[in-house]
Amino acid sequence: MLTIDDPATVAELTEMADRYETALMANDVETLDALFRNAPETIRYGVGEVLYGFAEIAAFRQGRVGGSPQRRVLRRVVTSFGPDLGTVNLEFQREGGTRIGRQSQTWVRTDAGWKITCAHVSLMADIS
Known part of the structure; x- marks a missing residue:
């Protein structure tokens, strides 16, 4: 039977999500790249880009001047599905902005540790 939301696994995923958020806000490209699974199947759909494969994701980060706009996390849900798979979903708001953003990540445990695979x-549309 599949165990959903095992506390130890959720704690690990929460730690990884915190690490991702810290790296994102600091524009720590090396850490961000290390958190994504280095594989052609890894996907990242962004606000203005569609990236297939780790190479495209890494190239996007290298070329992004100034990094991600600063943001505040409004709500986050971390869910594990067994010991090796989980999701992190959150809502955020960019500093000075009124729009609500959404981020979803699928994490998988690999031999090299937890990695984002999708x-x-x-x-969201501006409602102000």
């Missing part, structure tokens, strides 16, 4: 970032 990510999606989007912004």
Whole structure:
């Protein structure tokens, strides 16, 4: 039977999500790249880009001047599915912005540790 939300696994994923958020806000490209699974199947759909494979994701980060806009996390849900798979979903708001953003990540435990294998970032329509 599949164990959902094992506390130890959720704690590990939460730690990884915190590490990702810290690296994102600091534009720590080396750490961000290390958190993504280095594979052609890794996908990242961004607000303005569609990236297939680790190489495209890494190239995007290298070319992104100034990094991600600063943001505040409004809500986060971390869910584990067994000991080796989980999701991190959150809502955020960019500093000075009114739009709500959404981010979802699928994490998988590999021989090299937890890695993001699929990510999606989007912004909701401005409702102000």
